[in-house]
Amino acid sequence: GIQVEQSPPDLILQEGANSTLRCNFSDSVNNLQWFHQNPWGQLINLFYIPSGTKQNGRLSATTVATERYSLLYISSSQTTDSGVYFCAVISGGSNYKLTFGKGTLLTVNP
């Protein structure tokens, strides 16, 4: 099956700093999503982005499907951005199975 690798595995920032999280995948994808899992365990859908670029406030994401990677940018980070960021993809002929990367644990210190 498709492999999803995220980097870095851990990231510690000071409030106000910018960061880039990367997601590499081993095959073509029909769907790519970025999620934020907050410290309470909730999975929040940040972006549905199988290709192209999207922005939502301080967050933006770019997927280059032909080169099999996606980037999540966080600007002017806040302590509330802390948590785990997951990249998840759907590959193949059906849309039912999301394959998750192992995530990036982000800690933003005040």
Next chain:
Amino acid sequence: NAGVTQTPKFQVLKTGQSMTLQCAQDMNHEYMSWYRQDPGMGLRLIHYSVGAGITDQGEVPNGYNVSRSTTEDFPLRLLSAAPSQTSVYFCASSHPSGHYGYTFGSGTRLTVV
């Protein structure tokens, strides 16, 4: 619009007990799935459904049972709980096209002692 609702949020079971994790969505999504999340393993697919009356196994189906009698509901049954089933369980739903992506419930934290 509640999205995906999971109940209960927390549960402690004794080994051998059975229980049902409930999942309901109000977005008229055809696709629904159950995932479990374990430390170091990420989220793994247990069972999924592409519509009422249709279910199939995911990566880690052993010890779990599902049914889909309506579009809205997709319960997950643990037939005889084992400590290895201690995990956080997430239900998710999506439109069949995959557009807009999957929406996840808030999770059920299950401990089997």
